[in-house]
Amino acid sequence: MSTRRFHLSASLLAVPVLVACASCAGVKSLLSPGNDGEATFVQVDDLMSRIERIHVDCELARQNIAASTDALRVMVDPEFRGDPQLAHGDLVSALELSERQAEDLQSDYNRMTSSANKVFAQWEENLKSFSSDSMREHSAVRMEATRARYDTVLTTVGPAMELYRGFNASLRDHTLYLGTDFNEESVVLVEREIRVLFREAEALRADFIHCTETCRNYVRKATTRSQSASTERREV
Numbered sequence: 001m002s003t004r005r006f007h008l009s010a011s012l013l014a015v016p017v018l019v020a021c022a023s024c025a026g027v028k029s030l031l032s033p034g035n036d037g038e039a040t041f042v043q044v045d046d047l048m049s050r051i052e053r054i055h056v057d058c059e060l061a062r063q064n065i066a067a068s069t070d071a072l073r074v075m076v077d078p079e080f081r082g083d084p085q086l087a088h089g090d091l092v093s094a095l096e097l098s099e100r101q102a103e104d105l106q107s108d109y110n111r112m113t114s115s116a117n118k119v120f121a122q123w124e125e126n127l128k129s130f131s132s133d134s135m136r137e138h139s140a141v142r143m144e145a146t147r148a149r150y151d152t153v154l155t156t157v158g159p160a161m162e163l164y165r166g167f168n169a170s171l172r173d174h175t176l177y178l179g180t181d182f183n184e185e186s187v188v189l190v191e192r193e194i195r196v197l198f199r200e201a202e203a204l205r206a207d208f209i210h211c212t213e214t215c216r217n218y219v220r221k222a223t224t225r226s227q228s229a230s231t232e233r234r235e236v
Contacts, residue, residue: 047119048219050112051150054157055215057105061164062208064101068094068171069201075178076187076194084182088175095175099168105161116150149218156214160207167204170197 071091074080080087123143130136174197177190187194 047112047115048222050108050115051153051215051218053108054105054112054153055212055219057101057108058157058160058208058211058215061098061101061105061160062205062212064094064098065164065167065201065205065208068098069198070094072171072174072194072197075182076191078184078187088179088182091175091178095168095171098171102161102164102168105157105164109157109161113154120147120150146222149214149221152214153211153218156207157211160204160211163200163204163207167197167200170200 068091071087071094074082075084075087075091120143123139127136127140127143130139174190174194178186
């Protein structure tokens with residue numbers, strides 16, 4: 001079953017938005033007067049949905065890492081007495097799912113950064129349109145706080161994504177090795193490498209848990225009052 005069929009968690013169902021100032025917390029768009037005097041609405045829902053998608057991608061990556069290492073652990077267990085061909089097939093399937101998830105994460109990450117660049121560029125442009133210095137300052141403070149939370153998402157997800165690709169590459173090497181030569185001696189020969197891979201997998205799973213937390217924090221802090229109240233009512 002495709003990992004794309006996973007549903008967003010209940011805490012992420014609201015689609016929050018960035019706000020230009022405290023007085024427009026319930027508005028779903030940033031308002032920017034154009035040169036011709038007409039209002040230009042810049043939708044920012046897309047960025048929220050991108051970050052929500054990254055949250056799901058990171059959770060799926062964590063699950064795929066666990067599944068693939070479990071499949072490898074079955075094959076290299078000294079007490080293994082099962083069908084080698086079947087066990088190796090399970091390992092290949094788990095690896096392929098993990099590799100596809102890494103591709104999905106990279107694709108969604110690229111979309112998120114593209115969306116964020118547009119949102120913050122427009123927000124900076126909007127600052128020039130305020131007639132009130134105090135309101136411009138309030139909006140600038142909110143923009144920097146939002147950018148800081150977004151940067152936290154980048155600095156946690158980006159490195160984890162790179163490590164995930166490296167993990168999959170190493171797992172593919174192990175899968176190829178065992179598929180070519182699977183016996184007691186061949187497993188003993190790579191025991192050290194296998195232990196290293198398991199340690200890397202454990203650390204990477206922890207990294208992805210941290211990634212989901214930073215995404216959740218971004219969404220929670222950017223959610224409007226009405227959306228927060230609606231979410232709380234659903235949870236009750």
